[in-house]
Amino acid sequence: MDKRAAFRSWWLPSLFALPQIILILLFFYWPAVAVLRWAFTLEPPFGGAAEFVGFANFKEVFADPLYWNSVGVSLAFALCGTLATIFIGLVLALAVDRQLPGSAPFRFLYILPYAIAGPAAGMAFRFILSPERGLMASVNAAFPDFWNPAKYGSHALILVIVVFAWKWAGYTFIFLLAGLQSVPRSLIEAAAMDGCGPIRRAVDIQIPLLAPTLFFLLVIMMTEGFVGADTYGIVARTTDGGPNHGTDVMVYRIVEEAFRGLNYSGASAQSLVLIGLIMIFTFIQFRFIERQVHYK
């Protein structure tokens, strides 16, 4: 049966589509065009028409060592954050999938962090991992400065990665659990008959069969780590990009430049570079990793 509705006139269907079209134009195409325009022009300081400057904005961005710092920080954040979320989600999913008695409530509990906004989680962890009063305070008492995200950039970076992993592990958990549940139970049983314990079963049977899900999560989480709204929110609420640009991820830098520094042109150029980077990453992932993935 043909499910398409047939309209007699052109204006009625257009009317139905209009709200969506307006939304897309307003929040997607207009900003995209504006970013493109800003990236290649400069606004004269005392008003007047914007002036076309070619690649001058990009040259300026690339010449800034702080920009390269933020690329490095972003890479570290996205890579470590992605690996941590997938690893934690996988361990939790494997545990819940065993369906041991009493495991049902954990399925719900593990998903819960995903429902909490990143900035709120960030605020909470500022207290939980505060060097003076938090969980690490007693360690710090014995070994001063063992943990101090307010002083060391590396500690601060670990802190934001922890927050990111805490929140997003719930997300990977859902997908990985669904993936595990679609692995036929008889395969696990066959492996048990073949002499495997639970860990060997996970490594030899379940994880290889999860490869498509893991690949999907790799792409999604890398993108999330680079440009996700949470990445900005967590950094802004937890470390403010500091100390000394130690957690100055690319999205944070862009928003700061644009709305605090009011340098639209520089921020737009950085946005375009970031988009390019993500496209390259995704391409690499599809080109070199997807081939290794088994689809049944």
Add this chain to the structure above:
Amino acid sequence: MADIAIRAVRKSYGKNPTLHGIDLAFASGEFVVILGPSGCGKSTLLRMIAGLEEITSGEIAINGKVVNRLEPRERGCAMVFQNYALYPHMTVAGNIGYALKVAGVPKAERLRRIEETAKIVGLSDYLDRKPAALSGGQRQRVAMARAIIREPNVFLFDEPLSNLDAKLRVTMRAEIRKLHQRLSATSIFVTHDQVEAMTLADKLVVMNKGVVEQVGQPLDIYHRPASIFVASFIGSPAMNLFDAAVDVDNACLTFGGTKMVIDRALAVRLGARHITVGIRPEQCVVAPEGVSIKVDFIEELGSGRVIHSELNGHPFAATVDEHTRARPGDRVTLELPLAHLHLFDQETGRRIEIDLAPRAARNSASQQTLQAV
């Protein structure tokens, strides 16, 4: 080689009892077939032996050692699953050799044994393929090879042939039997197909609704079914079962307007009551005198034909040879030899151990059969 003892084993899923006290003993090297309709608990029993299912109460011992608390890998059983359960991401060789790999067998020896085993099941040319690139029969062989290579004490088969087409099923049946003779491990084979069960079993266990109905050699069970359920489940076409009244005064069984004279002493022993009488379709004989039935339809088998009819309100079938002409609507007179009647108690459903035709009478009955042919 291992003997298996199952003692008062029960299984409940939550509050639902599935197995109600199973007691069985299998000798070492026996080929045991567990037969029963779908949902009767065959797989559950097998999986409890394998260690894949918790035992609610009772105990299972393999080689005299109670295995209730042992992990599957510690029991020395190998299992062939109904859907084969091959690892889709491993090659045939990887699938067959996986148990050895887990056991830490060195690679060279592993490869040698994989090749040996593949030869046994005729898979030598397919070792590098993935399961997805195999036919149903080949997958079945991989599943068997995976069990064989472990040289287990006990082979467990859970309806391994039910996904194959009819012809392949017959071939694989023969191969499984041959394999058993060669390996002489104790084998337990679960099926709902009575032909499979009859042809494979040394010892047949018939199950229904979570209890064991009868244990014995296939032919014994065929000839002396212990209950109405076993009588109706074993044999194809199924045994005819109908209601009959014992008339002690006239020493006869009456059913559907027919009287069948029996020995007076036996009639007294039966007592005046209603019983269920059974006779196999192939034991009914076309004869000048006997029970008259009206033919409803005829099933051609090639070597003979089955007349379907009704007796006393129950469906009734009789196998006749190809020379017997009958059309739907015709009346046919059948002799039901006393020697081949099975009697069942209607309350308990169990067999009544009374032989209606003592030895002398039986001889003449079989002579009659010969004459009719």
